[in-house]
Amino acid sequence: xxxxxxxxxxxxxxxxxxxxxxxxxxxxxxxxxxxxxxxxxxxxxxxxxxxxxxxxxxxxxxxxxxxxxxxxxxxxxxxxxxxxxxxxxxxxxxxxxxxxxxxxxxxxxxxxxx
Amino acid sequence: xxxxxxxxxxxxxxxxxxxxxxxxxxxxxxxxxxxxxxxxxxxxxxxxxxxxxxxxxxxxxxxxxxxxxxxxxxxxxxxxxxxxxxxxxxxxxxxxxxxxxxxxxxxxxxxxxxxx
Numbered sequence: 001x002x003x004x005x006x007x008x009x010x011x012x013x014x015x016x017x018x019x020x021x022x023x024x025x026x027x028x029x030x031x032x033x034x035x036x037x038x039x040x041x042x043x044x045x046x047x048x049x050x051x052x053x054x055x056x057x058x059x060x061x062x063x064x065x066x067x068x069x070x071x072x073x074x075x076x077x078x079x080x081x082x083x084x085x086x087x088x089x090x091x092x093x094x095x096x097x098x099x100x101x102x103x104x105x106x107x108x109x110x111x112x113x114x
Numbered sequence: 115x116x117x118x119x120x121x122x123x124x125x126x127x128x129x130x131x132x133x134x135x136x137x138x139x140x141x142x143x144x145x146x147x148x149x150x151x152x153x154x155x156x157x158x159x160x161x162x163x164x165x166x167x168x169x170x171x172x173x174x175x176x177x178x179x180x181x182x183x184x185x186x187x188x189x190x191x192x193x194x195x196x197x198x199x200x201x202x203x204x205x206x207x208x209x210x211x212x213x214x215x216x217x218x219x220x221x222x223x224x225x226x227x228x229x230x
Contacts, residue, residue: 030215031214031215033217040222041153041203041222041223042220042222042223043205043220044220045217045218045219048215048217050215055215056217058217088157090159092159094214094215095214100147100149100164100166100214101147101209101214101215102149102161102164103149103159103161103218104161105158105159107157107158108157108158108159110157
């Protein structure tokens with residue numbers, strides 16, 4: 001069983017389209033995140049949710065809208081896709097039952113905008 | 115301001131030798147955590163090791179150890195007895211504050227290549 005799963009793993013789409021990426025975690029964690037990894041491999045946080053509540057929104061264009069229907073799911077919807085949105089989007093979750101509270105990442109969703 | 119700095123874009127190491135990947139950080143919060151992640155060419159992010167700012171001893175996990183020098187604000191990853199499978203991108207990251215839900219800020223990464 002995959003701990004943090006994202007779908008789809010690959011998206012290829014045209015500029016201007018709208019797309020969604022879904023994420024589910026079965027770890028019982030209460031905090032989930034979206035990170036963007038650009039072509040230079042730089043990882044930057046976009047959003048985080050704790051128990052369905054948005055707690056971090058890192059100056060992401062409002063074309064990006066996260067939604068957390070419950071604490072096991074965090075989806076990302078992107079409107080009016082632009083070339084610069086091409087990246088790998090990682091979902092992650094964390095829980096402080098251990099001191100570390102490390103992030104568990106999904107496998108990533110590679111978005112290519114043509 | 116850059117919070118996490120990894121100054122080595124790429125490193126080579128001979129199989130079975132040890133290698134140190136550098137990481138310096140910047141924070142004024144006395145409470146923070148430092149993390150290292152591995153990203154192989156397949157793309158997944160693998161957690162390797164954690165060091166808390168109040169931890170007295172350097173963290174170790176198998177062949178991974180973290181050389182934590184608080185006064186110098188450095189948290190270097192040491193991989194002993196390198197293996198071909200260690201070839202990957204390595205990221206250092208920091209979380210400020212005590213709450214585990216705070217964001218992790220990542221460095222730019224270091225590509226490690228292990229030679230046979």
